[in-house]
Amino acid sequence: MRIADFRSDTVTRPSQCMRDAMAAAEVGDDVYEDDATVNALQEAASALTGKECALFTASGTMSNAIALKVHTNPGDQVLMDENAHSMVYEVGLPATIAQVLTRQFRSTLGVPEMTSIAAWLQPETLHTPRTSLVVLENTHNRAGGAVIPLDVCTAVYATAKNAGAAVHIDGARIFHASVASGISVSQFAACADTVTFCLSKGLGCPVGSVLCGSADFIARARRVRKMLGGGMRQVGILAAAGLYALEHNVKRLADDHSRARALAAAFHGDVNVQPVTTEPATNMVYFNTKLPAQDVCTQLAEQHNVLCNPTAQYTLRMVTHLDIDDECVDMAISGLRAVCK
Numbered sequence: 001m002r003i004a005d006f007r008s009d010t011v012t013r014p015s016q017c018m019r020d021a022m023a024a025a026e027v028g029d030d031v032y033e034d035d036a037t038v039n040a041l042q043e044a045a046s047a048l049t050g051k052e053c054a055l056f057t058a059s060g061t062m063s064n065a066i067a068l069k070v071h072t073n074p075g076d077q078v079l080m081d082e083n084a085h086s087m088v089y090e091v092g093l094p095a096t097i098a099q100v101l102t103r104q105f106r107s108t109l110g111v112p113e114m115t116s117i118a119a120w121l122q123p124e125t126l127h128t129p130r131t132s133l134v135v136l137e138n139t140h141n142r143a144g145g146a147v148i149p150l151d152v153c154t155a156v157y158a159t160a161k162n163a164g165a166a167v168h169i170d171g172a173r174i175f176h177a178s179v180a181s182g183i184s185v186s187q188f189a190a191c192a193d194t195v196t197f198c199l200s201k202g203l204g205c206p207v208g209s210v211l212c213g214s215a216d217f218i219a220r221a222r223r224v225r226k227m228l229g230g231g232m233r234q235v236g237i238l239a240a241a242g243l244y245a246l247e248h249n250v251k252r253l254a255d256d257h258s259r260a261r262a263l264a265a266a267f268h269g270d271v272n273v274q275p276v277t278t279e280p281a282t283n284m285v286y287f288n289t290k291l292p293a294q295d296v297c298t299q300l301a302e303q304h305n306v307l308c309n310p311t312a313q314y315t316l317r318m319v320t321h322l323d324i325d326d327e328c329v330d331m332a333i334s335g336l337r338a339v340c341k
C-alpha cells in the first residue's frame, strides 16, 4: 500500500546511489580533523556559502545551538522572529545552552519589519542587556516556507552591524530559497556572519547540517560542538551523503516547489480547506481547515494513506520533498477533498 508522507522533508530515505557513496567513503577520526570526506564536505560548504570555514554538525538544532553560544555571552539579548524554529521548536535552547534573553521582532509572512529590529538593537547599559545577535530564518518554516528577499537581508545586516550585533541565518532550507529566487546561497550568506544549512531535509540525507563562518568563529564553534557531544569520529560515512546531495539534489528542489504550488492551486476558492498562501514560495503548503486539523490529519492517514501534521487547531502543513511524486500529490488532493467536503 502506497503511503504519501507529507509530514516533513525530513522523512526522505537515502537513495541507493547515496548509500553507495556512503559505503565507499574514505574516513578518519574527525575529532582529529583527519576525515577526508568530512573535510571535503566542509570545503564544499565554504565554497557554496562564500564563508572562510565550515563545520559538520549532527543537526540543524545543534548548528543553531553552537551559533547562539559562540555569538553571545550569557545575559545578552538575541533578536528573532516569534515563529522562528529556534524560538518554537528547539526546546528552549537559547535560554538553556546560550543563556540569552530572546526578544521577538515583528514580521509579515516571515519577512522581518526593519523598524521592529532596529528598535531592539541596543547597547549594554546599566539597565539593559546588549543585543549581540539577530537570527534570520530563510526559508521560514512556520511562515509557509517563505523566502526572505535579499534586499531585506541586506538591510537587516547593515542595521545590525551598525549597532555592533552579528547576524546568523538559520538556513535549514537556504537551498530552497536559492532555487526559488534565483539568488545564490553565497549572496544570501553574504548578509550574515554565519549561516547553517541542513542536509537531512530537502537535500535528502539521513543526517547532518553544516555551520559556516569565519575561521575564528569555526574554531570556537568546534569547541562548543565538542562540549555538546557532537565531536564525531569516522563520520565521513555521513558526510559522503552530504557531498552526494550537494551534487545531485539541489536543482531538483524546483520540482518540490512546483508540486507544492500544484497542491495549493487545487484548493483555490475551496471554503472547507484553504491554502494559507495561494502560491507557496517553496516546498510547504499550510492549509486552514474548517474541521479541527487533528481530525483531518487522522482521517487522511487512516482512510487515504496520506500523512501530514496539524500545526494549530485549524491549520495543517504538507511538505513536498524527494520522496513525493505526482501520484502522492494526487493522493493528497483527493484525500483532502474527501475528508473536507
Ligand SMILES: Cc1ncc(COP(=O)(O)O)c(C=O)c1O
Residues within 6 Å of the ligand: 058, 059, 060, 061, 062, 064, 085, 086, 137, 139, 141, 170, 172, 173, 198, 200, 209
Ligand atoms: C528552519 C529550521 N531550522 C532548524 C531545524 C532543526 O533541524 P534538525 O531537525 O536537524 O535539528 C528545522 C527542522 O525542521 C527547521 O525547520
